[in-house]
Amino acid sequence: MIVTICRKAHFNAAHRLHNPNWTDEKNLEVFGKCNSPNYHGHNFDLEVRIKGEVDQQTGFVMDLADLGQMIKSEIEERFDHKNLNEDCEEFKGIMPSTENFVKVIYDILKPKLTKGHKLHITLHETQKNAAEYGDW
Numbered sequence: 563m564i565v566t567i568c569r570k571a572h573f574n575a576a577h578r579l580h581n582p583n584w585t586d587e588k589n590l591e592v593f594g595k596c597n598s599p600n601y602h603g604h605n606f607d608l609e610v611r612i613k614g615e616v617d618q619q620t621g622f623v624m625d626l627a628d629l630g631q632m633i634k635s636e637i638e639e640r641f642d643h644k645n646l647n648e649d650c651e652e653f654k655g656i657m658p659s660t661e662n663f664v665k666v667i668y669d670i671l672k673p674k675l676t677k678g679h680k681l682h683i684t685l686h687e688t689q690k691n692a693a694e695y696g697d698w
Contacts, residue, residue: 566613566682567622569629573642576603577658580647601645607686608637610671613698614679624679636670660685664693672697 578601579593589597596602610633614623644650646658652666664685672681682696 563616564613565616565623566611567624567626567629568609568611569626569633571608571610571630571633571638572605573608573638574603574605575641575644575646576601577646577653578602579657579659581657601647604687606641608633608667609684609686611682611684611696612675612679613682614676624676632671632674636674637667640670660687660691660693664695668695 578598579596580589581592584592610629612624612629616623641650646653646663650658652670653662656662656666664683667685668681668683671683675681680696680698682694682698684692684694686692
C-alpha cells in the first residue's frame with residue numbers, strides 16, 4: 563500500500579530579490595518592494611510530503627517524529643531568523659526566490675530519506691503565494 567504523509571513547519575527568514583547584472587531601475591521594476599536594499603522578511607510555512615510503501619511492522623511510511631526532527635535540524639535551524647542572501651551558503655550565486663528556496667529544501671532533505679521514498683515540498687511565502695517542488 564502506497565501512502566503519502568505530511569509534516570508542517572514554520573520559520574521566519576529575510577531576503578532581497580536583486581539581480582546584480584541589472585540596473586537599480588530594472589531591479590525595482592521587476593522586483594518592486596522585494597528589491598528593498600534593507601531586505602524584507604516572510605513567515606514561511608513549510609509542508610513536507612513523503613510518499614512510500616507502508617511498513618507492515620510499524621504501519622508507517624516513515625515515523626512522523628523522525629521526519630519532524632529532520633525538518634527541525636536540517637531546515638528550521640538552518641534558515642530560521644536568517645538573511646538568506648547574507649547568512650546562507652545555499653544561496654551564494656542563486657536568487658533567493660521562493661521557487662529556488664523550495665528546491666534548496668528538497669535538495670537538503672532528499673538524500674536523508676530511505677531509498678524509494680518520494681518527496682514533495684510546498685513552501686508558502688505568504689498566505690497567497692507558494693511554490694512546490696518534488697519527484698512526483
